[in-house]
Amino acid sequence: MTDPSRIAEPSRGPGRVEMEGLTITFKLPGGETLDAVKDVDLALEPGSFTALIGPSGCGKSTILNAIAGFVEISGGTIRIDRETVTGINPEVGVVFQQYALFPWFTAIGNVEFALKRLRLPKAERRDRAIEALREVGLEDRARTFPGQLSGGMKQRVALARTFASEPKVLLMDEPFGALDAQTRVSMQELLLRVWDMHRATVLFVTHDVDEALLLSDWAHVMSAGPGRIVESIDVDTPRPRKVDEVTEDFLDNRNRIMRLLRPDETGGGAEA
């Protein structure tokens, strides 16, 4: 369903994610069940950047958690490079909204935590960790503990940590949701720059329409009750993109998504 020619830099490398008939049902305390995600078909091309956008409770984070192996799926399949996802897999990196840095390790300690699985010699591990911090502009904060870093810096360390272990797929769950508007914009630019160096397949969950259109090749709009994809938008703004660049296409896409997100007009959200 994804047109490969749309990908900014056609990549045949690994990192293809395929979901077919994905259904995730939660048991509620009363014994009832809730279809958080129902019958979702979605494919992420290797090296592409896909945004999942929708209101709270539409199941966008649930899809991400399923690909990460954090939650069990109730129906359908998820495959990464033809292999069915059965649990948490270090080939799939995750960046969390609340950073999830380990406060007992320094910035470089956090990055090295991710590198340990590669079993490198100590000196090389250190060098690679410093290099990862340099990519996000924090090499001079290597010895700082997360508690002494601002929200934006924490998320930069988290990005460095995740990219350092070279995941094939990178899942981001509203990673900039807790940041102020200005920090958010510089983080988006930073993310595009770092992603351009590593080219993992990215799935980015957000409820910010501008953010989705700025970052992604594809923006899929979701609706709640049950969670499903109601529209897929091919974002063909050429790269490299700039935060302050507003094209006509951008505005068209923005209006289209805004209309979809208004619950009474989609018909889908009204029952929720």
Add this chain to the structure above:
Amino acid sequence: MKPIGKLLNVALSLIGVTVVWWLVATSGLISQELFPTPHAVFIAALELYEDGILFSDLAVSLGRAAVGFLIGASLGILVGLLTARTRLFAYALGPFLNLLRPIPAIALVPVAIVWFGIGEGSKYFVIAYTVFLAVWLNTHHGTAHVALTYIRAARSLGARRTREFFEVIIPAAAPHIVVGLRLGAALAFLSLVAAELSGASAGIGFRLQDARDYVRTDRMFVGLIELGILGALLDQFFVVVGNKLVHWEQM
């Protein structure tokens, strides 16, 4: 508050209380036999010091508290980690330990004396028991409730079970373990006195009991003040060391 301000606060408060104490004791409302003046207590302390009893009691009591604490705390941490992270231990020991919790240390003194005699063994046992329960409970709670995001992050960053345990679960539980140790240290003193009140020939608790036989309230006050100072110093020690150890979460 700055450290100097805090110190000043402690000093002023203690001076105030001593003044009120002195006023009450010299008011003639209560017999000084029953309620000695600060001065009489000071003389009694000096007397105990000159007899060499003050510090030998202190050393004996601290030694007992330390040994009991070390045994109880290490077992508490070990069993807490096990009951929190392994199903077998959780099911096998959880209900039993929760049944032990309401049993006060004092109730164990007679049993301890029958089992271990009136020597040091029974004191260690009673203290270790109290410390163990406090440390176990806090360690168990902290280890069982490690934030899911930490575990998810660790696993998706490729950490296996051993690394997850030592580099994520233990540090994440550390603030709770330190709280347990701090509580355990306070309880060690509580049970120390309980253990020393019967079947001891030295120690602060024994001296309190001994003073009762001679109606020496001044000596009793010396013992009580000693316990207060020791407990407060020990608590401060755990706060300072704890804040260094788990620097990312200040107490």
